[in-house]
Amino acid sequence: MKEQISELEKIAPDLLHREKKERVFKLPPLPYAEDGKVVTRFPPEPNGYLHIGHAKAAVIDHEYARMYNGKFILRFDDTNPENAAIEFYDAQREDLQWLGIEWDEEYNTSDHLKIHYQLAEQLIRQGDAYVCRCPPEEIRKKRFQRKECRCRNLSSGENIDMWNDMLSSGFSKGVILRLKGDLHSSNTAMHDPTLFRIIEKPHPIHGDRYHVWPTYDFAGAVEDSISGVTHPFRTKEYELRDECYFYILERLHLRKPHLMEFSRLSIKGMPVSKRRIKPLIEKGIVSGYDDIRLPTLRGLKRRGILPETIKQFVISQGISKVESTAPFSLVEAINRKILDPKTRRYFFVPNPVKIVVKNAPKKRIELKLHPTKDLGKRVVETGSTFYIPKDDVQRMKTGETFRLKELYNIRIEKISDDIITTQYVGEELLPDTAKIQWTTDDHICMSVFVSKPLFKNEKYDPDSLQRIDGYAEKAVADIYEGEIIQFERFGFVRIEKQNSKIVGFFAHK
RNA sequence: GCUCCCGUGGUGUAGUCCGGCCAAUCAUUCCGGCCUUUCGAGCCGAAGACUCGGGUUCAAAUCCCGACGGGAGCACCA
Numbered sequence: 001m002k003e004q005i006s007e008l009e010k011i012a013p014d015l016l017h018r019e020k021k022e023r024v025f026k027l028p029p030l031p032y033a034e035d036g037k038v039v040t041r042f043p044p045e046p047n048g049y050l051h052i053g054h055a056k057a058a059v060i061d062h063e064y065a066r067m068y069n070g071k072f073i074l075r076f077d078d079t080n081p082e083n084a085a086i087e088f089y090d091a092q093r094e095d096l097q098w099l100g101i102e103w104d105e106e107y108n109t110s111d112h113l114k115i116h117y118q119l120a121e122q123l124i125r126q127g128d129a130y131v132c133r134c135p136p137e138e139i140r141k142k143r144f145q146r147k148e149c150r151c152r153n154l155s156s157g158e159n160i161d162m163w164n165d166m167l168s169s170g171f172s173k174g175v176i177l178r179l180k181g182d183l184h185s186s187n188t189a190m191h192d193p194t195l196f197r198i199i200e201k202p203h204p205i206h207g208d209r210y211h212v213w214p215t216y217d218f219a220g221a222v223e224d225s226i227s228g229v230t231h232p233f234r235t236k237e238y239e240l241r242d243e244c245y246f247y248i249l250e251r252l253h254l255r256k257p258h259l260m261e262f263s264r265l266s267i268k269g270m271p272v273s274k275r276r277i278k279p280l281i282e283k284g285i286v287s288g289y290d291d292i293r294l295p296t297l298r299g300l301k302r303r304g305i306l307p308e309t310i311k312q313f314v315i316s317q318g319i320s321k322v323e324s325t326a327p328f329s330l331v332e333a334i335n336r337k338i339l340d341p342k343t344r345r346y347f348f349v350p351n352p353v354k355i356v357v358k359n360a361p362k363k364r365i366e367l368k369l370h371p372t373k374d375l376g377k378r379v380v381e382t383g384s385t386f387y388i389p390k391d392d393v394q395r396m397k398t399g400e401t402f403r404l405k406e407l408y409n410i411r412i413e414k415i416s417d418d419i420i421t422t423q424y425v426g427e428e429l430l431p432d433t434a435k436i437q438w439t440t441d442d443h444i445c446m447s448v449f450v451s452k453p454l455f456k457n458e459k460y461d462p463d464s465l466q467r468i469d470g471y472a473e474k475a476v477a478d479i480y481e482g483e484i485i486q487f488e489r490f491g492f493v494r495i496e497k498q499n500s501k502i503v504g505f506f507a508h509k
Numbered sequence: 510g511c512u513c514c515c516g517u518g519g520u521g522u523a524g525u526c527c528g529g530c531c532a533a534u535c536a537u538u539c540c541g542g543c544c545u546u547u548c549g550a551g552c553c554g555a556a557g558a559c560u561c562g563g564g565u566u567c568a569a570a571u572c573c574c575g576a577c578g579g580g581a582g583c584a585c586c587a
Contacts, residue, residue, distance in 0.1 A: 031526095044587095077587070083587080136585065139585085140584080143583080144583080173585085175585090176585050186511075187513075191583080197585035215584090219587095236514065236580080236581065237587095240513060240583080241582085261514090263514095316536075320515090320522085321515060323514090323515065325521090326537095329537065330522095332537095333536080333537060336549075337550080340550050340551095371547080371550085405547075406546060433546090489548050491549080492549080509548070
């Protein structure tokens with residue numbers, strides 16, 4: 001075997017060393033896609049802040065449009081006035097901008113209501129939809145039994161009349177327009193789903209101009225088609241509705257897009273859905289939509305996760321239908337690699353312990369803000385008192401020598417509860433000596449908030465947000481609001497200034 | 510219960526449509542080493558996977574059937 005290998009080495013060395021492929025963040029090719037003709041859309045309901053699950057959809061939609069030099073549409077699916085609120089249109093736009101997603105066109109589904117009414121009328125005339133006045137329980141029961149109700153067999157003329165009554169407020173709540181589907185289908189989504197229902201609550205944009213609103217099944221299909229979307233994506237839980245989607249378009253003689261589904265994104269210990277996030281905020285378990293423990297774009301941003309990281313992460317997850325739960329460490333690893341070369345380094349001493357250095361030379365030193373890149377310097381003046389982390393102190397013994405990082409070496413003479421006495425023992429850089437970050441008396445008191453997964457074994461972890469108090473070197477005062485820095489030997493931290501106080505949010509190691 | 514979808518190392522992912530170049534990709538985590546005035550980065554190395562059972566075929570991660578496991582839907586929410 002050995003001989004064979006060395007022989008191979010001589011004649012065809014290439015065969016022995018497989019070339020490593022670069023990791024590329026790229027989406028697979030899209031079926032039926034033509035350059036310049038791909039149209040995608042991101043259709044959020046303006047009912048909350050965007051989270052990383054939305055980001056997955058938005059990034060994929062956007063990315064494909066760019067990949068094929070096509071068009072990307074932002075569409076607010078605001079056809080339920082009970083849910084939509086004006087603040088969320090703006091918030092969602094802002095979050096997308098932060099993510100670095102630019103859209104070529106924007107509109108609200110609610111702006112197309114007139115068209116939806118016309119199409120609905122067409123369905124009714126064709127006998128493909130009917131007004132149903134049965135109570136919800138009965139509808140459910142009949143659906144289950146696969147039986148039709150009385151309303152189903154009225155003439156299209158009668159249905160048109162009732163539809164007009166619906167539109168002109170002749171009917172109050174409880175009357176709906178249903179698709180005449182297939183009650184015997186094994187796909188329950190085809191059991192005459194609701195197309196339009198009455199909602200009296202004023203709409204955030206249109207006020208009380210309309211009270212008959214299309215459901216997702218109708219609006220989604222129709223909008224994708226008439227707005228020219230070629231490749232609409234949605235998450236897997238809609239899969240059963242595909243048949244309904246295409247059936248509606250077929251009856252309406254509208255173009256059918258290449259509908260595709262992918263799995264929802266889930267992250268270990270994090271609630272990735274509005275359904276799970278909202279109660280946490282309402283109950284005060286988290287501080288708000290930008291709590292650093294949340295996978296909302298605002299929470300991630302606050303914690304120091306970059307938009308580019310989210311993009312790469314989402315693309316690395318792919319568009320398969322496999323359900324999986326990714327650990328957040330995957331996000332951290334990407335973020336760290338982007339951050340590392342461009343992040344300024346500073347000293348922060350968590351849980352500081354005081355040190356006195358005998359014979360300490362007074363110093364005025366310049367410290368680089370990055371070990372290898374030229375990101376500038378800061379100047380520090382030292383005397384004979386310092387502070388170092390308690391964690392390090394606990395590992396020390398009398399007589400040991402260690403180095404105040406970038407400064408000089410000291411030897412421990414005495415360790416007592418609140419103070420450590422040491423002796424200056426020279427400047428030479430010694431191998432195998434601990435190099436510990438420090439601050440002087442001229443420091444800033446600050447807290448760093450550290451987040452752990454909100455949920456531990458599916459249960460809320462009350463210790464998921466920790467506060468670490470400590471001293472930061474004075475130069476930290478000059479860091480701009482929102483800057484992400486690295487506290488050496490501590491981790492990457494995003495800095496915020498809250499009424500003259502400096503606060504840090506721990507991103508990751 | 511019924512219907513649909515999914516099942517690749519500890520984790521995430523590529524490959525599955527169109528069987529052979531898969532001796533299965535890349536990453537992450539952990540472990541070992543190098544390097545480093547950070548516990549970060551970088552470099553090298555190690556370990557580790559096609560859910561199971563049948564079938565088709567010269568050849569199966571890939572096609573077919575079945576079992577098992579996981580998820581979703583069965584709304585006047587999206």
